[in-house]
Amino acid sequence: MPASGTARLLAGGSEGPGALRPMLDTVLDALTHGAADRGGPIPAGGPGAVAHRTHGAARPSLPDHGEGPHPALRTLVTALTAGAADPADPHCAAHLHCPPLAVAAAADLAVSALNPSLDSWDQAPAAAELEALTCRALAELVYPHGPAPDALVTTGGTESNQLALLLAREAAQGAPLRIVCGANAHHSVHRAAWLLGLRPPHTLPTPTGVLDPARVHDALTAQLPRPTLLVATAGTTDTGAIDPLPHLADLCDGHGATLHIDAAYGGPLLFSDTLNKRLDGLDRAHTVALDLHKLGWQPAAAGLLAVPDTTALALLGHRADYLNAHDDTDAGLPDLLGRSLRTTRRADILKIAVTLRALGRHGLGDLVDQVCAHAHALADLVQARPALELYARPTLSTVLFRPKGAGPGAVAALRRGLLHRGTAVLGRAATPEGLWLKATLLNPHIQPGDLRGLLDLVEGTTTP
Ligand SMILES: Cc1ncc(COP(=O)(O)O)c(C=O)c1O
Incomplete structure (x- = not known):
């Protein structure tokens, strides 16, 4: 039998769930506060601002003496969340970077x-x-x-x-x-x-x-x-x-x-x-x-x-x-x-x-259907806006588009501008026709208003 002082440190064993439960409360609170601090799909200010805030939270990164689980979890989970690119945010759609299901995250614990x-x-x-x-x-x-x-x-x-x-x-x-x-x-x-x-x-x-x-x-x-x-x-x-x-x-x-x-x-x-x-x-x-x-x-x-x-x-x-x-x-x-x-x-x-x-096969199939339908809805919205250009109708859940007439430099700068402001995370894709903004839609909960908002952001930041 391990000494009881040691056992309480561990996640497994008969005492593990008891040790974990209060820490999970701390983690879940930190996730909530961190997301509120961020207030968007990605932190504003670019790499410099994120580095500054993360250093502030992480310092000293190898302390001589520990502060205990709750302060450590609170500080660093909040910092990680506040500085995250959160794929569950409807305007975070750059990559094949999906918002995980809660049930899967719970199982992973x-x-x-x-x-x-x-x-x-x-x-x-x-x-x-x-x-x-x-x-x-x-x-x-x-x-x-x-x-x-x-x-x-x-x-x-x-x-x-x-x-x-x-x-x-x-x-x-x-x-x-x-x-x-x-x-x-x-x-x-x-x-x-x-x-x-x-x-x-x-x-x-x-x-x-x-x-x-x-x-x-x-x-x-x-x-x-x-x-x-x-x-x-x-x-x-x-x-x-x-x-x-x-x-x-x-x-x-x-x-x-x-x-x-x-x-x-x-x-x-x-x-x-x-x-x-x-x-x-x-x-x-x-x-x-x-x-x-x-x-x-x-x-x-x-x-x-x-x-x-x-x-x-x-x-x-x-x-x-x-x-x-x-x-x-x-x-x-x-x-x-x-x-x-x-x-x-x-x-x-x-x-x-x-x-x-x-979820069963049908439950997952419904999610696949939904994100592919969202991609078609986004393509429709792009085609309805005279200032925007669509690359092609989507096959899966990826939509390429750009402001009409925008060259590669303008598209790249527009994407970085959105990232820097922390308002939208879009990817980029090059085709023989030039450079495009790429929206990879993987969030099944996205709403038509979110898609319109995304395009508003793109159009609002089109100028220099
Ligand atoms: C078609 C394709 N194959 C392979 C990969 C690599 O997958 P992973 O990043 O999970 O290793 C990707 C990543 O986006 C992909 O799009």
């Missing part, structure tokens, strides 16, 4: 308290089982026709893309793997190739925003007979566009190429009965990346890499006697080490499993 680590069964008995079940259920959504769908939990699209390239490299059994992707692919594809010692991807121009099957045909033909991986995207970072998946899958079949689809953004359309058809062809990929910390409303991290047959993951098998000794595995202890390149691994699956259970 239990993970912090219990701290299961998914590198060995003896650190995470139930979490390991929950992960196996939930991953299979999500993989079946991606690959309804099996044969044995499975998914790995990752830190996000970057890690999923890395793993996809690694699996393709290993499957090539020493032959040099060639990668073909579009200019619309996420930058992590290029980084993964570099990290894995592969040749830089052959990158095809995508002037329309998506891969052109004719160019892909030529590129795959030129690579033959070398092992080739085509990376397609379902929901590009800049515009939310979806590559022509069925056509690309046909080309890969015809050329004997491997297909990875980065559906980090668009993958959750699978939850929606109205929008899931846009992902036709997804289940023909050898690997699929999808992130639930984008269109899945999970606190980061909540990434997945799905495969149609779990045996494809055997290439990641690895042995470390202290975690998965042969005799332990033979005796029936699940071997978890091959389910990630990480060792210590947080149970990110709990928040996902709780969310799936709390």
